[in-house]
Amino acid sequence: MTKPNDSRSQETRGYTIGYVAALVLTGAAFAAVRWPSVGTTATLAIVFALALIQMAVHFRFFLHIGLARSARDDLQLILFSAVIIILMVSGTLVILFNLRHRMM
Amino acid sequence: MSADEVKHPGINLGDTRDLSHRDAEHDLFGFWIFLMSDAIIFALLFATYGVMLVGTAGGPTPADTYKILPAFIETLVLLTSSFTFGMASIAMKHDAGKVRLMRWLAVTLVLGLIFLAMELKDFATMIGDGAYPARSGYLSSFFALVPLHGLHVAAGCLWVVVMMVQVAFFGLDERVKVNLLRLGLFWHFLDIVWIAIFSVVYLQGLIR
Structure with a gap:
């Protein structure tokens, strides 16, 4: 202690x-x-x-936020949110840039 | 030894107070879920901003609109306020009295208000220069994203005031401590969002 x-x-x-x-x-x-x-x-x-x-x-x-076992839940929630954020942001950018490219 | 474990984000009260430590684990995980969903709101506004960046409609471009010095000073002010809030958390955890806690909270509040004042002055300058929200898609998305963070900081400042009143009236009981832990998460989270804002919005716009 x-x-x-x-x-x-x-x-x-x-x-x-x-x-x-x-x-x-x-x-x-x-x-x-x-x-x-x-x-x-x-x-x-x-x-x-x-x-x-x-x-x-x-x-x-x-x-x-560390790698200790007891803090894993928080870290996993951060990583899960990061995955969602990456999917939504990159998806938005790819689709809308592609759309603009086609409208030019 | 178990009381030394990290059970939730932010500073852990640990062996200084075992009861509140156990309650805090549940309360703070719930608040952490809220913060992560708030992060997703910001992420989608960043995506909107990225899409709208070229939509200047012949109006001001990012390079015309932003100035590097105020953005840098605002960043330093907000970063320092995150550090002073950390000092407040440590004072709350270890001090028997509440003098030092109140002092660090007051410093944090002042830094938050300085940040808000500088940001409002920036917006006023921008609008005065013809970069108002309705001018172009790019400026609409800018004024959706950056002032939303400012609104969060304003709410955070109000929350600091509320917590100072709670500490003054109720003293440092378990409920007040958990509330202060939540506010700590919120305040540090806002600083992380600001990292994304100064990098994606200000620095990206100013690269020549």
């Missing part, structure tokens, strides 16, 4: 790590757009990749 004070400093450290990581990732994404050094497609890919990493950081350090 950890003492309350130990877990307090541990939790404070968790939030601080998450905050610093999120600041670095945000700064990197804005810097990539503000001072572009690669092409537009590559910049967009960098921005989206950084966003995905930052979302994972927020889930891990702010929402305490």
Whole structure:
């Protein structure tokens, strides 16, 4: 059993790590757009990749979603929602871009 | 050791309070389901935005409309408010008194209000520059997506006020603690939605 004070400093450290990581990732994404050094497609890919990493950081350090067995339900619900979101968003984009292409 | 397990999203009260920990598992899972369905609403508005992005109808384009500096400052403000809410959660979990909790909640509230004020000023500038919702399909979808997040933040700010009143009047009983845990999930969730907004809406629009 950890003492309350130990877990307090541990939790404070968790939030601080998450905050610093999120600041670095945000700064990197804005810097990539503000001072572009690669092409537009590559910049967009960098921005989206950084966003995905930052979302994972927020889930891990702010929402305490982990791989522990007892937290699996929450993780599974997130993954299920992610599958639904990917299906609906990519489906919408594919169908409507295809429709526009045909209407041109 | 079992009290140290992570039983629900967000900070776990764990061994500091065993009874509320067990109740919290059910209450917070229900709220988590709501948040995930809220995420799907946002995802579909993002899909609408992506489809409408080229539909500028000869009006302002994303590159004309957005400014990188205010978007960056808003991001920092919201991110910091997520961190201060984390500090509030820790104060709630470990402190006997409620002074520090109230202080961190107040800081979070102020940051939330600063974010809202900056966002409203952005919208006012946009509308003043002729980028109003009815101008084009692109702007309609923008004003459906981004202000909906702002509305969530406004609701979150109101909720922080309600929780401060509850803490002041009822003290830190089990019910108030579970409510604060729910608010924590909501607040951190809004920050995750904002990551998607600044990446997909602002940064994508500003890439040259």
